[in-house]
Amino acid sequence: xxxxxxxxxxxxxxxxxxxxxxxxxxxxxxxxxxxxxxxxxxxxxxxxxxxxxxxxxxxxxxxxxxxxxxxxxxxxxxxxxxxxxxxxxxxxxxxxxxxxxxxxxx
Amino acid sequence: xxxxxxxxxxxxxxxxxxxxxxxxxxxxxxxxxxxxxxxxxxxxxxxxxxxxxxxxxxxxxxxxxxxxxxxxxxxxxxxxxxxxxxxxxxxxxxxxxxxxxxxxxxxxxxxxxxxxxxxx
Numbered sequence: 001x002x003x004x005x006x007x008x009x010x011x012x013x014x015x016x017x018x019x020x021x022x023x024x025x026x027x028x029x030x031x032x033x034x035x036x037x038x039x040x041x042x043x044x045x046x047x048x049x050x051x052x053x054x055x056x057x058x059x060x061x062x063x064x065x066x067x068x069x070x071x072x073x074x075x076x077x078x079x080x081x082x083x084x085x086x087x088x089x090x091x092x093x094x095x096x097x098x099x100x101x102x103x104x105x106x
Numbered sequence: 107x108x109x110x111x112x113x114x115x116x117x118x119x120x121x122x123x124x125x126x127x128x129x130x131x132x133x134x135x136x137x138x139x140x141x142x143x144x145x146x147x148x149x150x151x152x153x154x155x156x157x158x159x160x161x162x163x164x165x166x167x168x169x170x171x172x173x174x175x176x177x178x179x180x181x182x183x184x185x186x187x188x189x190x191x192x193x194x195x196x197x198x199x200x201x202x203x204x205x206x207x208x209x210x211x212x213x214x215x216x217x218x219x220x221x222x223x224x225x226x
Contacts, residue, residue, distance in 0.1 A: 032210075032211065034212060034213070042218070042219075043202055043216040043217060043218050043219050044153070044202075044216060045216075046212075046213070046214050049210070049212050049214070050210075055214070087152070087153060089153075089213070091210070091211040091212055091213070092211075094155065094168070095143075095145075095155040095211070095213065096155070097152050097153040097154070097155075098152070099152045100152055
């Protein structure tokens with residue numbers, strides 16, 4: 001099983017600032033990497049797929065990068081709705097998720 | 107717009123079988139472009155893929171759950187279902203259904219989720 005490791009577990013950021021989240025795979029997943037945002041009591045929402053492609057309706061302040069085993073999600077100018085938990089997911093070999101990064105208000 | 111909705115009992119007794127259904131609306135479950143999957147999230151924990159099914163009935167199960175899981179599809183009702191046998195408290199979770207691209211394997215549309223508690 002491919003293990004996905006996210007860091008940090010919690011990230012405190014002020015509104016309007018930038019957040020940078022990391023995700024590492026235990027083996028190469030090529031670019032088959034997605035990012036999801038999950039608000040309390042809601043299902044995960046797809047933000048990024050193919051490591052760097054924004055999903056439909058996702059604003060440009062979200063960007064993804066990386067390939068192989070190292071990936072990054074950057075959120076510029078954090079809005080109130082962005083304070084949530086973010087998961088990375090590989091879909092190269094089965095589907096496994098990271099444990100999540102909680103972005104909280106500083 | 108495609109929507110998925112989970113339904114089923116919110117409380118299941120230990121050792122019994124958990125049964126959930128996902129109803130797909132705004133699109134056909136018989137599309138050759140997609141699989142249909144189940145994912146769960148225990149309280150305060152991360153996400154785990156349970157398994158997927160193609161409209162033809164082909165299934166793929168998480169090896170860690172394979173001995174207890176059955177996923178089936180009913181194309182006439184545009185629904186697919188999950189059965190998880192011999193449940194324990196560790197199976198308490200929010201259960202989500204999702205659409206999975208058969209080309210990219212991307213899970214792009216999710217249901218809102220349903221909470222299942224295993225307790226006597």
